[in-house]
Amino acid sequence: MSDCIQLAHGGGGTLMQQLINQELRALYADPTQVLHDAARLELPPGPLAFSTDGYVVQPLEFPGGDIGSLAVIGTANDLAMAGARPLHLSVALLLEEGLPLALLRRLVASMAAAARACELTIVTGDTKVVERGKADGIFITTSGIGAVQAPTPIHPTAIRPGDQLLLSGDLGRHGVAILAARHGLALVPPVLSDCAPLWPQVRALLEAGVRIHCLRDLTRGGLASALHELAEAAVVELAIEEARLPVLEPVARTCELLGFDPLHLANEGRFVVVVPPQARDQTQTLLAASGGAWIGSVRPASKGARVLLTTSFGTERLLLPLSGELLPRIC
């Protein structure tokens, strides 16, 4: 089957050379570049950010994105969350025997497009092939380097009581898109993943002089898990208002129907930003264009690190992180 990945594609022989030269060339900014085992980089002066992540999403293609774009944008976003402009990426592809070459071509093209969108270059990579059944089509690992542009460290320990919480855009679209694709649900209208580079929004905040205390992208576990991690790392109480959370109507309706909480669903193009109180309005203005909003504030951890949600009724409840299994709690 020549239109699928074979074990020999990873054998180091001619088939492998073909794979790299014909199929994977497109990943690199300069396709004529002669590849070597390591890339030699000219980096700007100043602190660097360095991050790595593995990608195993199913299905491999979903409305609004695929594992390829996710692998590039995800790591670029991790760099942006350190206040860094993404510069260069390395890519390791782990291919399962039998992966259709046509699919691989689409994913490679998608990675290249994502790299252009993130204004970064893929500078080195690796490819392995494993036997059928040892991987789920394709796994991707990316590592990235970025140039830190933030004047002060962006970190949970910089969070102070009184700080304000803002969200960069609407919640839950990536999670819903994945769910629908995974379970063959025909949503009308379809919901597209929110997968998108975050650096442009972060850059806008930095260029406007916003003193960012912390940034956190929302990925697995959604806003709820991200806020919990922040609350625990900074030892503060975070209070957010349900009515302020931007959730698009089709997402809200689908969540309601399928029994998911938009606060727990994954996002791939959203972040929370923590700023001092005086920067709140400016941050809100800067984020509003992309659907961002103020969602709450930071309080002292008088009852321990926790996240409180003020419901639209005006009552408070504890926002719990997603605990592994999704099982009803109620008796």
Place this chain on the structure above:
Amino acid sequence: MSAARLRLWCRGVVQGVGFRPLVHRLAADLQLVGVVENVAGAVRLDLQGERRSLELLVRRLPQELQPPGALEPLAPEWLPPLVPAPPGLRISAASAQPLGAGLLAPALAADLAPCPTCLAELHDPANRRHRYPFISCSQCGPRYSIATDEPYARAHTTLADFPLCPACQREFDDPTDRRFHAETIGCPTCGPQLQWQGAGDWGADPLAAALALLAAGGILALQGVGGFQLLVAAGDPAAVARLRQRKHRPAKPLALLVADLEAIAPLVELSGPERLQLQHPAAPIVLLRLRPGQREPFAGVAPGAAALGVMLPASPLHQLLAEGFGRPLVATSGNRSGEPLCLDPAEALDRLAGIADGFLLHNRPIARRLDDSVLQVIERRPVLLRRARGYAPQALALQAPPGTALALGGDLKSAPALALGGRVWLAPLLGDLAGPLPQQLLSEGLEQLLERHGPRLVALACDGHPGYASHQLEVVAARRLGIPLQLVQHHRAHGLAVAAEHGLPLPLLVWACDGLGYGEPAGTSGHRLWGGELLWLTASGAERWACLRPFPLPGGERAMVEPRRAALGLLAAAGPEALGHPGAAACRAAFSPGDWQLLQQAIASGCNSPLCSSTGRLFDAAASLLDLCQRSSFEGEAGLLLEGLALQASLPQVAPMPLLPAAGLELGWLDWQPLLQSLLNAGVAPQESAACFHASLAAGLASAAAQAAGRLGATTVLLAGGCFQNRLLLERSAAALRAAGLVPRWAEQLPSNDGGLALGQLWAALADLSIKK
């Protein structure tokens, strides 16, 4: 003449019940001298006098202590007499120990409704406490709700800031007075005062202002015993509707407060035992069946329900309001939807501002939050549905195995329990741990209990559900203290709670029927969400003999509040024919066509549609198919409406519930499919279907239990879990079991829902421990 000295520790319910005054009276009679003092939950006597007189005292104490006082067996200690003898008899005040969260306060007594003598004084124009809203004595009045410290003494309550006037002081000091050492003593001169916040210049008479507001159809916020309450005229449908709308409580039954029972006697069936429970010093809400033909006598108060919740005044202030108004009042908890009761006037004025039209306040602070307790009478015996004001913090009347242990119960109806010295204390219902306040109370209370009892604790127990907040708290505590943690399967705990209460030895059969609990499936194919389980409880665990045939819950937790989803899950499990059946039209119509298809796809592809064997969800499904309730606004609404409808039916048909073989279960699955077919049958009136549902389920449960009992040689079957708060199901199941020659037992002193779970967890922990020894 032989002088002797006696040291006697008196334990039991001995604080706040006139015990020390009783000792004082007896000791004075018997010419004894020495000291009587409250120490760490007990009363310690150190008395000197004639040996025979001291022995007489030991005999007379248990005989002369009036309920709710109760003494544990006494163990006299004889000491060499002091020389010189103490100068006289002294009741001493012990030093204060902060009560903190006071979740479990073994030393304290429960709050008591006014006693007949105080009521007579309240109504006597010649009495100096005529119409005084805070009248009390050593036999009645607030206790736990005003306690700030232990042991019980005025200085350790929120009355500490009210020094006694000379008249009250004289009564307090006079051993012959019925208010001798009554810690809550007070009068219009020196005690707490009412205050009015609302429209009208009523400054001088807050009570009159409140009554005028109620008469005008207004909503009154009342500073009650264990928190704020909201009151309206029960006979004013517009006022009731306004209360429901402002409180976001569209349908849940509201309770009535009446000054005397004759006002409601023509409407409800009122047996002798029910009268007794209503008049009990705990003043609980008692659920009373409507008389045949009575359908919702107070419009909007308990729509569709078979019973009316009624209570008598729990305090003199309630008494004055109820008799002043002269007609039934609705009395419901003073909170916003989903929040705990307000305690503090300032908090109430803020939080209830959008609900209440006026506030009847006073300056005696409430120290701890207590909901009204709820019970119903089954076969002439009281069965508690919610255990709080009037019962907590008293020990349960049962014998515990030795050993100190702590169990945290469930999450939705959090109520931890403590076993200590052979007795068990169950905390008043805290509420849902999803709320920040209940969770904070639980974690603070847990810390204090660990601090106090940690070194002696032999076990900690909690539910097996890893997502329960109580589970997570307890895991952390157990790890920190190095105490073994017992994860007790939910339905085993429900069953053991009933066994513990009745002192029944294991092994025992139990049908545990509830909403949902975390199961322990054998193998990987079993479902995790249990709720209709026939278990054989043994000393070492529980064998699962049967369960309801599992069906999916599309949308998972969303199905808890939408009976239409349970119905769809049931129909989908039954097959395409059921999904398309004309009898399923009501359920189908509750969804848009797109949603109906999408959820079927979700079920088929396993998208958040877990399988369950829940009896509560089976009730939901039936209520949806009969179009009684597609979305519920409170827990148990479907079952309540189904029961209300069933009571209007004649002798019901009974559909069979056969047992289907299933892996890992001795008897298999109790199949609901024939029952579903009869519910879908369009030729049957809805009330007949509702009655058929109860009768078939009861017969099915009994027949499976009888089969298991036959093979196991069992004679007793426990009926446990929240579904047995449905009186019709409980009574029918009990009757069917008796007809099969079996003895049914159920929870009485504590709720059969998760509010009683902690007792079963304690039992499992202590039993598992004694096996390991």
